[in-house]
Amino acid sequence: MRESTPKTVYLKDYQLPEYLIGSAELTFVLDEQDTRVVSRLTMQKNRKSLNGNAPLVLDGERIILESIKLNGQKVTANRYELTPENLILPGAPKVDVFTLEIETRVNPKANTALEGLYLSRDMLCTQCEAEGFRKITYFLDRPDVMTRFTTTLVGDKWSYPVMLSNGNPAAMGDLRKNRHWVKWEDPFPKPCYLFALVAGRLDHIEDTHLTPSGREVKLRIFVERHDLDKCAHAMQSLKHAMRWDEEVYGREYDLDLYMIVAVSHFNMGAMENKGLNVFNTKYVLARPDTATDADYEHIEGVIGHEYFHNWTGNRITCRDWFQLSLKEGLTVFRDQEFGADRSSRAVKRIEDVNVLRTRQFAEDAGPLAHPVRPDSYIEINNFYTMTVYEKGAEVVRMIHTLLGKEGFRRGADLYFDRHDGQAVTCDDFIKAMEDANGADLTQFRRWYSQAGTPELTVISDYDGKSQSLTLTVRQSCPPTPGQPTKEPLHIPLALGLIAPDGSDYPLQLENEAEALGQTTRVLSVTQLEQRFRFVNLPQEPVVSALRGFSAPVRLHQHQSYGELAFLLAHDSDPFNRWDAGHSLAGQIILHLAEQLIAGERPERADRHLVEAYRKALAQSWNDLSYLALLLGLPSEDYVSALMKIVDPDAVHAARQMVMKEIAQMLENELSRLYEANHREESDCFDAEAIGRRRLKNTCLGFLAALDTVATHQLCVRQFRAARNMTDQIAALSCIVNSGSADKGACLDAFYQQWRDEDLVIDKWFAIQATCHLPGALGNVRRLLDHPAFDLKTPNRVRSLIGAFCQSNLVNFHQSDGGGYRFLGDHVIALNAINPQVASRMFGPLTQWRRYDDARQKLMREQLQRIAGTDGISKDVYEVASKSLA
């Protein structure tokens, strides 16, 4: 908690560490309220640092110092200085290499912030990224200090039968009074943010993986005993991920043991600690009856992500936290490609872009906009953002697009060879990509330093006489906080030209002798305005621009409803085909919303959409998940982003109108498709079964919008008969959002069925929190008093408070400001418990400038109230103050 204004840290102030820690021997005597930590550090002065005689400043917060010894000699209190954040030894040791032994104590049970060593139920565990290790012991807590760790854990056999840390187990033994000890050795130097320990009554499943070089790796997943039957999918996912990284990147695992532990109290998704990943239970546990298809997919993605970090993050890590995207952008790109290879590439791309465009674009247009590599921060925990992760991944993807698959692999190989065992920068990564390919990415580097979403305008001009098409491409980027003007970026623009019969033209630019048969080409856009002239086009084509979403930009094109419907029917690029339909639906909903705002009473939506859907429903499809996405209407977030001043009521009403109209016009087709794909199945997880369920439940969603007794019965029938969570929860969601008389009974039945499964009860809360009917806020307030609700469990907080504020736009933005006050109350309450969770919760308020004057005022009031709270954390202070600036 702060007393004065928290200070800002700047990238430009980076300096090499003055001291290094070669090895750390840690001993933990475990106790849930009083854990003793003895840390024996072998330290040396850093010869590369210019200031070799600097005082030794160690980081440490909220720990009790017991004693310090320098080279075995006790350091008396008058020879060191202790501040709330540091332990300072003013006189630098006279020798280059010395040992420091520090004994400290911490209270895991009091640690509700869940950073450092804490208690999750009765299990002890750690979370050290970004700066949690300093809450365990005094250390040089910065990623460019890489240390070899040896960890000895001492604990009671009954409370802590299992005691884990990084690396390989080296020795163990018994002690008096029913106690025991285990020693772990990690041979790989690592920054302390990758340190982990877990101790508790855990069970595990085990498997093995044989690497291409012939080493056998033991794989273990640790959970609480009653969850052992929900680990199989996570284990399969891990084995797939290991194989994929060997095949695609030529990288294999390097320890004898790979461990994953699932914990129920966790601030994030998962953490890639060397050899000992700690996961939110949400991303490990799955059984067909408890987890949805989407859960299965997310588990595979997160397991892959953390595994891939072993090379991109652990062996090569970040020099400083400004470089966070070095490991996150690259690793998200790798997990996205893993997912694409494992399922439907088109579906995966659409899902990823959807998240980027709705959430990252909003972040980039708001008060918290920052570059992929930020220049400054107050609290680094606030920079685990969509920009660093998702836009960072898009930047890596663009390098992949520009260099091609083989070129990218050459660059990755050079990066691994050159920097293995080092802490490096985003620039080092690009340099390796350049050097391996003889490429020049000088201008491209601006993607790392410029914030904001670039706008790309494409204007086409067809000349029938010369049978040519001139494309004029313009780029610009709106100002963002601290960056009033921007330089032009290097943007890869993939595009195709489609003939009136729906086929792709071979692409030939005017200075080329012939078309080489390519129907999609990547143009390098590097200037503010550029022209490209395509020839040999007997008839005017329709332009399919930004195929595969080749760059994270907002694309502007003048396209009529007719052209969009044409692309939806014919585009050979599956992403653009979907995007054309999405854009068509989005514009039609937007137009209706505008009519509603103007006080008109539109009777029906434009028919282009219904007709396009009718055509799509009449075709036969191999990839049913893709068809389901094609039929899905854009979210209210997506439509809101198209408006100058967002009107959540109008957007919601317009979208509901279109939903209902499609259901009315296509009721027979949708019902037939529903019945054709309905099975009561429990354990089918191949792409076909997943696609079937996804399509069927999309149809059910439309039909439920009719809100008739017949559709209520259909939903209740599916709910009662469901043998998998995907079908059960989809039906329950429809019931909760309808006028069904069985609503209360179904919610009760669901709760009784699943009351012992935390992750399913999270869904039960979330379904009610996102109900779009009037009165949702009152119901959410009542649920706060439910015995199963707990403000100290991040998953629960996210499933009720987070889901309501982030995914229930119409009710969160109710015009009396009740939703804003609700969020304000809970940010303040959470600030005292868990600042990280509090700060991530109030994103919706930071977007206040997008709303009308009355809502702006109400939202600002809450931000001011939060900013003025006594004892506000750095995390919350930074977001509130930047939002108000």
Ligand SMILES: [Zn+2]
């Ligand atoms: Zn990560």
